[in-house]
Amino acid sequence: MIKMLDFLSVCMIPLLIFCIVGSGVVNKRPVFEDFTEGATNGLKIIVEIAPTIIGLIVAVGVLRTSGALDLLSQWMKPLADLFSIPAELLPLSIVKMFSASGANGLLFDIFKEYGTDSVIGFSASVLLSCTETLFYTVSVYFMSVGIGKTRWTIPVGIVIAIFSLFLSVWVAGNNIR
């Protein structure tokens, strides 16, 4: 099982690239020209999303270094206790909404302190696997295209994040015990 998954994860991307380039060649396309055209457009995309990403990462940096996130998870600890959610998972799920690398940092702390196969470690693994970074996705996708009114996207995204927190605790609890 481990070997199969390893094999799959190693060969998936090369296989995909092979299929894409292969289909181009089979259909007699100027593949390299198509590629460079796409890459040029990729550079444009990077330029378009650059201001959004810088702004977002700076805001996350301010929030993280100010200690506001620690304070928030301290305040919410009674709430977490009420629903019997491990207190360590709260900051993780909050940070996960803003930045994937920040969440990974917290995840490694949890792994070091409790072990990967503890209930907390396992819930954290599931939690980070089942949702994407909410504010990164919203701001990059919407801002770079110039959409100001996001309507119900963010509230629904937060509901999903809360749901995934409960779900990962439940899944990990039932899997190990």
Place this chain on the structure above:
Amino acid sequence: MLNYLWAFMILIGIIVAAFEGNLDAVCEGLIASSKEAVELLFVMAGVVCMWNGMLYIANNSGLIDSLTKKMKPLLRIIFPNLPLEHKAASYICANFIANIMGLGWACTPTGIQAMKELKQLEIERGNNPQIASNEMCTFLLLNISSLQLIPINMIAYRSQYGSVAPIAVVGPALLATCCTTILAFLICKIMCRVSNHKTVGRGKIE
């Protein structure tokens, strides 16, 4: 919404830092994170260009069109009002496939192209293109709820930190991902129906 949120993050951060005595840390954090952002963009640039190049090859060779045809029934359920011959549909398909395979940054170029086409669609429909359409919200939330089948990164992190069973996360993660995706889909369906009249009206007034 995003404007308020961004301002809120910065203002709250500075107020809290002032009370906690972390203002010097915030100063350093500001510089460090803007540097970090540019470094991230440099790394990202290569990967995004590579995948966008591949996307163009796949698009021009007709690979994406044939996949879109196969995914039509699914698209019709998720986006009932999306004209399937529109370019947006094929980019959405490419994005879903990249997401399912867990290609990470390959999702960003496909997602942005899909958003651009969805915005174009709004202009064609005569709606205000600055307001997110139902399709855009649904598409984004399905992206957020994660479609990835195998969490490759998580398996790597777990074995790196000495897990006895790094693969054990695959089944539960798949279950959790399916649940969040189904929830996202259902909420989107409800929200599309509930908020429909209002947005059409608002779009015309502005």
